[in-house]
Amino acid sequence: MTGIETSSGAHPALWPAPLADGAVDATVTVPGSKSVTNRGLILAALAAEPGWLRRPLRSRDTLLMAEALRALGVGIEETVTDRSPGSLGAPGSAGGGEAWRVIPAGLHGPATVDVGNAGTVMRFLPPVAALADGPVRFDGDPRSHERPLHGVIDALRALGARIDDDGRGALPMTVHGGGALDGGPVQVDASSSSQFVSALLLSAPRFNQGVEVRHVGAALPSLPHIRMTVDMLRAAGAAVDAPEAGGEPNVWRVAPSALLGRDLVVEPDLSNAAPFLAAALVTGGRVTIPDWPERTTQPGDALRRIFTDMGGSCELTDAGLTFTGTGRITGIDADLHEVGELTPVIAAVAALADSESSLHGIAHLRLHETDRLAALAKEINELGGDVTETADGLRIRPRPLHGGVFHTYEDHRLATAAAVIGLVVEGVQVENVATTAKTLPDFPGLWTGMLDAATAPARRA
Incomplete structure (x- = not known):
C-alpha cells in the first residue's frame, strides 16, 4: 500500500x-541505530582491513544492507550471545552481545540487491556498486519505485558511472560497475533527501579523485544525518572538508584514501x-x-x-x-x-x-x-x-x-x-x-x- x-x-x-x-x-x-549501523557497514565494507560492528541493529533495513554487501563479495560474520538480564530489550539491542565482523573483499557482480523500502540501501549502495566489477541490479518494494533516486543516479553518471534506469530516475535500475570510479566535482540537488549527499560521501575515499559534492537547490533537510556521515568518515580515517568545520556552505570534499577497519560500538x-x-x-x-x-x-x-x-x-x-x-x-x-x-x-x-x-x-x-x-x-x-x-x-x-x-x-x-x-x-x-x-x-x-x-x-x- x-x-x-x-x-x-x-x-x-x-x-x-x-x-x-x-x-x-x-x-x-x-536497539542500535539504523543510521549508524548501515553507515558502519558501508565504511567497513570499503575499508582496507577487517572491522567490527558491535551491538548493531538487526532489523529489516540493516539485514537488507548486509545481504546486499554479501552479494557483492563482502564477508559479514555474525556472533550472537544471550542478552544479559535486566532492563527490557529487543534483538540487536544494547543489552546484547551481538557483533558483526566485516571482512572487505574485491567487490564484484553480477549481483542483485533487494532494497526493500530502505532509503539507506537504495541510495548508499549504488556508489558502492559503481566500484564493483560487473553489473548490479537494484529493485525493491513497490513503494521504493516511487521514492526519489535521481540525485544519486545523476551524480554518479556525472562522475563516470554507467546506469540503466530507463530514464525513470528511480528503481528498478542496473549499475554497471567498472571496478573503479574517477570521482571529482559534482553538483546534486539533495533538497528531497540528505541521503543523496551521504551516499556520495561514504564511497568517496575509494574514488580515484575523491569527491567534491556541491548541493544546489532548496534548503537541505536532515542535516544531522550528513554530520553523522562526516563524523563516521573521519573516524575511519578519511579527510573530509565540511561546512560545519568552516568550509564552504553546501560543499563537502572527501580526499581519496584507505579506510581503517574499526571496532565500532553502535549507539542506541x-x-x-x-x-x-x-x-x-x-x-x-x-x-x-x-x-x-x-x-x-x-x-x-x-x-x-x-x-x-x-x-x-x-x-x-x-x-x-x-x-x-x-x-x-x-x-x-x-x-x-x-x-x-x-x-x-x-x-x-x-x-x-x-x-x-x-x-x-x-x-x-x-x-x-x-x-x-x-x-x-x-x-x-x-x-x-x-x-x-x-x-x-x-x-x-x-x-x-x-x-x-x-x-x-x-x-x-x-x-x-x-x-x-x-x-x-x-x-x-x-x-x-x-x-x-x-x-x-x-x-x-x-x-x-x-x-x-x-x-x-x-x-x-
Whole structure:
C-alpha cells in the first residue's frame, strides 16, 4: 500500500494498541541505530582491513544492507550471545552481545540487491556498486519505485558511472560497475533527501579523485544525518572538508584514501526512543533509556528539547536518559526540518495536548516511506482529531479522540505514532504493526513490556 490509499475490504493484521492503566515507569533498552549501523557497514565494507560492528541493529533495513554487501563479495560474520538480564530489550539491542565482523573483499557482480523500502540501501549502495566489477541490479518494494533516486543516479553518471534506469530516475535500475570510479566535482540537488549527499560521501575515499559534492537547490533537510556521515568518515580515517568545520556552505570534499577497519560500538537508535519517551509524556510517567550518548549526531537527541517544551523534563545520568511527564501536554510551534523523522510521534503527542501545535519545515516528508503528512492528517482525523496540512507541515488542533483503525501504509513511524495515541485513547487498532520491524525489532513486545513494568503513582501538573 502506498500514498494514502486504504483498502476497502477487511483490515489486515489489526493490533489492539494497549491502553495504559496509569503512569508508566520503566527502563527500556532501545536497539542500535539504523543510521549508524548501515553507515558502519558501508565504511567497513570499503575499508582496507577487517572491522567490527558491535551491538548493531538487526532489523529489516540493516539485514537488507548486509545481504546486499554479501552479494557483492563482502564477508559479514555474525556472533550472537544471550542478552544479559535486566532492563527490557529487543534483538540487536544494547543489552546484547551481538557483533558483526566485516571482512572487505574485491567487490564484484553480477549481483542483485533487494532494497526493500530502505532509503539507506537504495541510495548508499549504488556508489558502492559503481566500484564493483560487473553489473548490479537494484529493485525493491513497490513503494521504493516511487521514492526519489535521481540525485544519486545523476551524480554518479556525472562522475563516470554507467546506469540503466530507463530514464525513470528511480528503481528498478542496473549499475554497471567498472571496478573503479574517477570521482571529482559534482553538483546534486539533495533538497528531497540528505541521503543523496551521504551516499556520495561514504564511497568517496575509494574514488580515484575523491569527491567534491556541491548541493544546489532548496534548503537541505536532515542535516544531522550528513554530520553523522562526516563524523563516521573521519573516524575511519578519511579527510573530509565540511561546512560545519568552516568550509564552504553546501560543499563537502572527501580526499581519496584507505579506510581503517574499526571496532565500532553502535549507539542506541534515539529516533526509535521517541515513542517510549512519548509514553512518559502522555501518561505522566517516567521512562529511562540506557546508554543515551552525551554527544551524538543522531537527530533523535532533539527529543530532549522538544518533549521538554511540550511539558516534560529530562535528566541525563550514567544510567541513561530519564524522561518524566507531568500529566500535562502543551502544544508546540516547531521547525522540524532537520529532524523530520521525529514528526509522526510528535504529531501524535500534539494531538493529545491542551493547545494547538504547528509543525513546519517538513514538506520533504511527503517523499518518505509514505506521504507522512497526508497520512498523519487522515489517520488522526479519523480518530476525531483536527489536523490540516500546510505547505510545509501540519497544524494540529487537539480534540477529544476516539478509537478506530489507524492505517500505517507500511510505514514504521506511523505505527509507533498510533501506539502512543492508543496509550490514552481506548480502542485504537493499528493496522500491520509488524511494519515496525523495518527499524525496531519486536516493537509490540517492547511496548507491552514497558506497560507490564511496575507503574508509578500518577503525576499531576
